[in-house]
Amino acid sequence: MTSLARTKIRLAAGCALALAQLATTAAQATDYNVGPIQITAPWARATPKGASTGAAYMTITNTGKTPDKVTCVSSDASAECQIHTMVMNNGVMQMRPVEGGLEIKPGETVTLKPGALHVMLVNLKHPLEQGSTVKTTLKFDSAGTVDVDYPVAAIGAAAPGVPAGGGTMQMQGGGGGGMQMNKP
Numbered sequence: 001m002t003s004l005a006r007t008k009i010r011l012a013a014g015c016a017l018a019l020a021q022l023a024t025t026a027a028q029a030t031d032y033n034v035g036p037i038q039i040t041a042p043w044a045r046a047t048p049k050g051a052s053t054g055a056a057y058m059t060i061t062n063t064g065k066t067p068d069k070v071t072c073v074s075s076d077a078s079a080e081c082q083i084h085t086m087v088m089n090n091g092v093m094q095m096r097p098v099e100g101g102l103e104i105k106p107g108e109t110v111t112l113k114p115g116a117l118h119v120m121l122v123n124l125k126h127p128l129e130q131g132s133t134v135k136t137t138l139k140f141d142s143a144g145t146v147d148v149d150y151p152v153a154a155i156g157a158a159a160p161g162v163p164a165g166g167g168t169m170q171m172q173g174g175g176g177g178g179m180q181m182n183k184p
């Protein structure tokens with residue numbers, strides 16, 4: 001083989017690698033703007049087989065001059081979607097739906113993350129698979145409605161790209177998502 005041919009092969013291999021990286025990038029988060037509301041770094045966690053619930057996270061900033069409230073209207077991956085908060089009850093961390101929508105004050109940034117506020121996907125139609133994306137429709141009382149795609153990170157990930165066990169809270173019980181859920 002000539003050295004030129006070898007160089008060509010090496011170039012082709014480099015190209016394939018670049019394409020693979022591009023494919024990975026395609027599943028990365030997009031940011032969203034709706035009116036004065038900015039949504040950054042949306043992501044979701046993969047779920048084990050048979051799990052009935054999943055969770056999605058993001059950072060929401062209100063750059064406007066008036067408070068707004070957000071609710072989750074629907075998701076392509078679950079029958080229902082709700083915004084949940086975590087509360088301590090008799091020493092047990094439990095999650096509850098945020099009644100009437102999650103308020104974001106003017107100038108405030110609210111981060112939805114594991115162990116805290118989250119979008120709960122209730123009655124999953126299928127497991128959330130790492131590398132795929134899940135969509136929800138969020139409705140802001142003032143700013144309007146926005147569809148958000150959440151790239152799915154590993155099961156138990158503390159943040160996108162951070163492996164499981166990185167300082168997350170201990171979950172209670174077994175099965176889908178682990179935490180106890182209080183019906184409103």
Ligand SMILES: [Cu+2]
Pocket residue numbers: 084095096118119120
């Ligand atoms: Cu929840």
